[in-house]
Amino acid sequence: MTAPLFALLAPAAEGGTISGTRDLFVQGSYLVASVLFILGLRSLTRPADARLGMQQAAFGMLFAVVGTLLNHEIITYQWIIGGLVIGAIAGYPMAMKVPMTAMPQFIAFSHAFGAIAATLVGIVEYRHAYDPAIIGLQPGLSSGTAAALGFEVLFGALTVTGSFMAFGKLQELITGRPITFKGQNALNLLLMAVAFGSFAWLVIHPDAAWAFYSMVGLALFLGISMVLPIGGGDMPVVVSLLNSYAGLAAAATGFAIGNNVLIIAGALEGAGGFILSMMMSKAMNRSFGNVIFGAFGAAPTGGPKKAGEVREAKTISAEDAALQMAYAGSVVIIPGYGMAVAQAQHVCRELMELIQKKGGDVKYAIHPVAGRMPGHLNVILSEAGIDYGTLLTDVDDANRVLHSADIAIIIGANDIVNPDAEEDKSSPLYGMPIFRPWEAKTVYVIKRGKGTGFSGVENPLFFRDNTLMLYGDAKNVLGSLVKEIKALDEGH
Amino acid sequence: MTQIFQLYVFILAGFIGFFVISKVPPLLHTPLMSATNAISGISLVGAIVAAGGQYGKVSTILGFIAVICAATNVTAGFLITDRMLAMFGGPKKTEAAK
Numbered sequence: 148m149t150a151p152l153f154a155l156l157a158p159a160a161e162g163g164t165i166s167g168t169r170d171l172f173v174q175g176s177y178l179v180a181s182v183l184f185i186l187g188l189r190s191l192t193r194p195a196d197a198r199l200g201m202q203q204a205a206f207g208m209l210f211a212v213v214g215t216l217l218n219h220e221i222i223t224y225q226w227i228i229g230g231l232v233i234g235a236i237a238g239y240p241m242a243m244k245v246p247m248t249a250m251p252q253f254i255a256f257s258h259a260f261g262a263i264a265a266t267l268v269g270i271v272e273y274r275h276a277y278d279p280a281i282i283g284l285q286p287g288l289s290s291g292t293a294a295a296l297g298f299e300v301l302f303g304a305l306t307v308t309g310s311f312m313a314f315g316k317l318q319e320l321i322t323g324r325p326i327t328f329k330g331q332n333a334l335n336l337l338l339m340a341v342a343f344g345s346f347a348w349l350v351i352h353p354d355a356a357w358a359f360y361s362m363v364g365l366a367l368f369l370g371i372s373m374v375l376p377i378g379g380g381d382m383p384v385v386v387s388l389l390n391s392y393a394g395l396a397a398a399a400t401g402f403a404i405g406n407n408v409l410i411i412a413g414a415l416e417g418a419g420g421f422i423l424s425m426m427m428s429k430a431m432n433r434s435f436g437n438v439i440f441g442a443f444g445a446a447p448t449g450g451p452k453k454a455g456e457v458r459e460a461k462t463i464s465a466e467d468a469a470l471q472m473a474y475a476g477s478v479v480i481i482p483g484y485g486m487a488v489a490q491a492q493h494v495c496r497e498l499m500e501l502i503q504k505k506g507g508d509v510k511y512a513i514h515p516v517a518g519r520m521p522g523h524l525n526v527i528l529s530e531a532g533i534d535y536g537t538l539l540t541d542v543d544d545a546n547r548v549l550h551s552a553d554i555a556i557i558i559g560a561n562d563i564v565n566p567d568a569e570e571d572k573s574s575p576l577y578g579m580p581i582f583r584p585w586e587a588k589t590v591y592v593i594k595r596g597k598g599t600g601f602s603g604v605e606n607p608l609f610f611r612d613n614t615l616m617l618y619g620d621a622k623n624v625l626g627s628l629v630k631e632i633k634a635l636d637e638g639h
Numbered sequence: 640m641t642q643i644f645q646l647y648v649f650i651l652a653g654f655i656g657f658f659v660i661s662k663v664p665p666l667l668h669t670p671l672m673s674a675t676n677a678i679s680g681i682s683l684v685g686a687i688v689a690a691g692g693q694y695g696k697v698s699t700i701l702g703f704i705a706v707i708c709a710a711t712n713v714t715a716g717f718l719i720t721d722r723m724l725a726m727f728g729g730p731k732k733t734e735a736a737k
Contacts, residue, residue, distance in 0.1 A: 234710020
């Protein structure tokens with residue numbers, strides 16, 4: 148029954164010769180890997196099954212690697228084994244030590260590594276096709292294969308430098324502020340045009356090595372110049388987009404070397420990154436193009452400031468706030484990236500447990516773009532031991548809960564709770580889906596200083612009647628709230 | 640003809656990816672990204688052939704570097720995904736309490 152199927156997958160498998168059986172096994176391992184990859188991703192739709200599913204996907208990867216080692220093209224093994232061992236030794240501590248707060252830069256770094264591999268494989272394949280030692284023996288590249296290799300190095304090289312730039316910005320090795328200069332977009336478009344020109348030339352003349360290598364160079368440069376003007380708050384879109392590019396590079400590798408598992412895995416990642424970047428753009432109320440070419444934070448436009456009107460936000464002492472929180476029936480905490488920067492997630496859990504002990508219900512409202520990558524705050528809070536059942540990740544759900552809540556506590560978040568997004572048509576945030584903490588009876592805002600959010604827009608929420616400010620470092624403020632609530636108990 | 644066949648595979652896999660991944664809840668978006676990142680480390684397969692095939696010295700060295708990078712990507716990617724998913728593995732305590 149299965150024989151014809153496998154014959155289709157591995158046309159070389161004829162008659163049961165040794166090499167035929169071997170090819171059959173190689174192709175079989177790729178098929179198993181592909182299926183396990185898809186099942187692994189599907190398991191991510193159910194949190195309780197996700198871990199097992201992804202462990203199976205890791206086995207799929209192992210199958211594919213073992214299968215590949217049996218490939219008859221492979222003559223020597225020492226370089227392969229050496230590389231695998233070094234990679235495993237390098238990867239293990241990286242994965243075990245990285246804190247959840249640093250997850251975005253870690254992922255960016257990992258993207259860069261995958262993309263380096265894809266790009267190098269592309270270069271090796273191209274060199275091999277025009278190797279002077281065999282040039283008379285084989286016809287060189289077809290236009291189709293040249294196009295695949297072109298895509299591979301284009302997306303690969305772009306992802307390498309783009310990811311390293313994103314890593315640098317997230318790790319704050321370079322400024323998180325957008326770096327812009329005059330004519331930047333024009334320069335990028337020109338570079339892109341030249342790169343696509345070289346690509347077209349390569350497809351028509353696959354033997355034009357200069358076109359191939361200039362594409363590699365241009366793409367490397369383009370990766371830098373495209374990420375340069377993008378600000379820290381826009382990083383979720385960039386990281387998702389690079390995710391997509393890394394997938395496309397892997398898929399193109401599959402086209403070039405005729406390997407279906409690469410095509411499938413690449414397509415899966417390409418689709419995943421694409422969906423996430425779309426979701427992120429939508430949650431930020433921006434078009435894709437606006438994120439890439441807009442340089443949002445460069446020139447804070449912030450709606451027309453009502454000149455002359457000096458508004459002062461009301462403040463409250465930790466002691467008074469603690470008293471209110473201790474006896475609240477329902478509390479919604481809205482954390483932003485500021486909470487993670489202050490490393491306040493653990494003391495936040497302490498506060499939550501104290502309120503719960505007194506009979507209050509505590510939920511977290513997590514905005515899709517809170518943090519530096521999609522879903523970032525969920526893993527940060529979970530690592531702090533906060534049960535994921537208390538995380539509200541849907542804006543509408545969270546707003547329903549906020550509507551009937553006694554208290555909303557905003558920790559290091561700003562733009563995602565800015566009422567201008569609903570009320571002020573001239574605001575750059577207008578139309579962005581946001582939380583409505585002001586619908587709760589009282590809003591407490593824990594904020595480092597009186598500055599604006601990443602968008603540079605002032606937040607009128609802070610001046611509302613039911614808003615009370617607690618200025619200070621999130622960790623310290625939460626710490627004193629915890630202390631006050633505990634003192635309350637001891638007073639009894 | 641082969642390339643048409645490959646395009647079929649690519650498009651269909653892309654659709655599967657689109658439909659499956661659209662259903663992943665925002666809760667797991669970070670693990671999702673590290674999972675797809677780990678899976679795309681499948682470039683390792685290409686790197687292995689480049690490092691072990693008889694393509695000449697320069698190609699072997701480039702292939703060797705590619706194997707290191709891809710293997711790092713795969714190892715770190717799957718391990719970090721597992722570390723994150725371990726946090727979401729248990730039952731929802733709040734719902735069980737109700």
